[in-house]
Amino acid sequence: MNFHLKKELELVLFSVVTVLTVATPAFASTTHTVTGNKAVSHTSKVVVNQYRSKSSNKRIYALKSAGHGRYTLNAKYYVHTFTKFTLQRTAKISGKVFYEVKSPSGYVGWIWSGYLGDPTTYYSKLSANTFQVKANATNNFYNHVPGGDYGKGKLLHYGKNYRNKTMTVTGEAQKVYKTHYYRLTYKGKNFGWVYGAALQKVSAVTEKTVSGVSVYTQSAVALKSFDTSKYSVVKNTNYFVNAPSTYGVSPNYPSFSTTSNTIKHKSGNGDTDFTTDFYLPSTFKKSGDFGNAQSVVIDGDMIYVMNEVSGTTTDQGFVVKYDLAKLRTLAKSSQDLSVLRRAAYNKINKKTLTSDQQEALKCVTVGPTFTTGHGQAMAMNPKNKQIWFIGKSGASTETSNIQELNKTSLRPDKEIDFKMGQNQNTPSNLTFDNNGNFYAYVKNAAKWAPTNSLKLYKGVINSNNTVQINLVMQGLKYAPGTHSQSIGFNSDPRDPRGPRLYFVADGSISSVPVNKIGSLSSNDVRAETFQSYDNNNKPTNTREFEGLVFDTTGAGYLFTLRGVELMRATSSNF
Incomplete structure (x- = not known):
């Protein structure tokens, strides 16, 4: 690590915060090597009950030099579910990805990436549009928006097994990307969340004439979803x-x-x-x-x-x-x-x-x-x-x-x-x-x-x-x-x-x-x-x-x- 990065990392400690020694299985050693210094510029949230850690045990750390290119992680304060941060930088600390984050009130520190997920907006107005899974889709279906407010999510179905299938949208959410995620039903049953890039629109209606009658067949189900x-x-x-x-x-x-x-x-x-x-x-x-x-x-x-x-x-x-x-x-x-x-x-x-x-x-x-x-x-x-x-x-x-x-x-x-x-x-x-x-x-x-x-x-x-x-x-x-x-x-x-x-x-x-x-x-x-x-x-x-x-x-x-x-x-x- 170069001299300037070392100095920058040493400045993240706040003298007003009591420094505690951390002893968790993930970061058992008291000193760590630090590699990388990549700038990051987006927002993230602490996720719900992700990995082994309960919400009350998720912490922000100070990274303090221990000399000879080694550093210690000292706990600064606890964070809770859905706490929102701005990401400043990313670095690997003993091989684990950490983010330097800044809270809305201005506190700065380092947090393990496993505690974070991209902020997700869930829309209360549910859709009943019909989509078709693309022929080359590789995105899978999860019980929650993967990597969002609820963590990595549980895999429910492999997307490749449902290519060209027509499904009905019952929910919509946005992570940090312009393309939304959709919750779908298939054959009348809840199927999970999938990234919208795996889907393509189906024509709203097709028309044909039968015995002189104009017959219109709509692709979307008629009844809007409800709670x-x-x-x-x-x-x-x-x-x-x-x-x-x-x-x-x-x-x-x-x-x-x-x-x-x-x-x-x-x-x-x-x-x-x-x-x-x-x-x-x-x-x-x-x-x-x-x-x-x-x-x-x-x-x-x-x-x-x-x-x-x-x-x-x-x-x-x-x-x-x-x-x-x-x-x-x-x-x-x-x-x-x-x-x-x-x-x-x-x-x-x-x-x-x-x-x-x-x-x-x-x-x-x-x-x-x-x-x-x-x-x-x-x-x-x-x-x-x-x-x-x-x-x-x-x-x-x-x-x-x-x-x-x-x-x-x-x-x-x-x-x-x-x-x-x-x-x-x-x-x-x-x-x-x-x-x-x-x-x-x-x-x-x-x-x-x-x-x-x-x-x-x-x-x-x-x-x-x-x-x-x-x-x-x-x-x-x-x-x-x-x-x-x-x-x-x-x-x-x-x-x-x-x-x-x-x-x-x-x-x-x-x-x-x-x-x-x-x-x-x-x-x-x-x-x-x-x-x-x-x-x-x-x-x-x-x-x-x-x-x-x-x-x-x-x-x-x-x-x-x-x-x-x-x-x-x-x-x-x-």
Whole structure:
């Protein structure tokens, strides 16, 4: 070592610090040779429980000349986990790499390199982007960012074994380099951290045309990652209704009724009944497909009903468009709310049609059969008047899709394929708010949330034909009932409570204010249960509640089966 370096190293002692003799296995000798003098200019941190040393035993040393080119390491002070330093120089002391460091308060000394790691910034906003491991990747996967705040990290997987594999990002961190590190999942399981240079981006979406439908397949999973420890539920009152083994039917069904029937309020907030607005066909084709209606959309004077074809294994269905305004006029003039249902029955059975029935059939447009899925998740986006439906609800790693319905052809002309991700199944109901956000809910079965609680998702269909979904980090302790049949949105301007979301199960409906989603109190949640009746006005099992929609005036309409009918709410106080 030259004379000037020797002098520089002798100056690092502070007379104000008590000098202690160090006796650790790593540096047992009392005198050391020192080689090298390389300038360093970046920042480092003391890491967590690295090597044999506990946090309380990590020390800064003074390097003091013992003559004849030998030096002693004397302890100056202790340092603790995450203490941050600026590195000045590096040198080898008896073959061990040490750094001369300077603390923010100006203290200078030498520390063993094994105690240090590069400062790492962990981003709280997690990503759900999809990346592919490069074909020539050599970087490995670790349980933490290697060489960062948590030390060297534990090797989990060799990168070369996963070349060309597609993985999903759930976390992001930056060490001292411009390129970030990413935490990934593979096949639905946590896989570890890897340096970003080992990854390449996958195109956000690919496009192809199938039978005249533009099909977009997004590479990233739709659901953004979330922290289950931050999830909570509001303790709403329990109005859960168990679905019956056999559903009730409307009075006089399957006979025709000229007058309305009523499903009445039973318990809960408000005092809402539902009375018949119009009876729809319960059969048209001989298979009775019209009797298996699953969802409804109101668009001005028109309503759109999606019907599932019974007994198929390929999820076939069709959409029917009704001119509701004209049908209501016919029903009033003929004094028969079943005028269309009678017309459909007579048409099938080749019976004579009255003039009213002939006019009623002119108000109906039947669309072609296509793959609709179950069909219960159809809704209109009030922002752009587009009608969308979930054509397939897959498990986390299965492909789901959402499709746009052409209002003229009554078949889809756009489909977005996606995987839900994050170990969550795609819900099978759908509604939109005035800003174009969509919502869906499920009755929970996950271990980290109460059984039979309600989980709510909020998403958006992007302009690049991808879907992005977030789990709302607050649910309801009690869902309305066994089957998550439908979800509705109402922005009645007369309602001082503001826009609300409605969660529909058979015989039970709950609602919450949209502007308080995520920060609800128990008083914000309203719920009602309802009683169905037979033709003798005796209580029966609940009818199947297939949908709840609202018109521009805020009037609510319940869509029910056995037989198919649209029922108007007597109030909006539910």
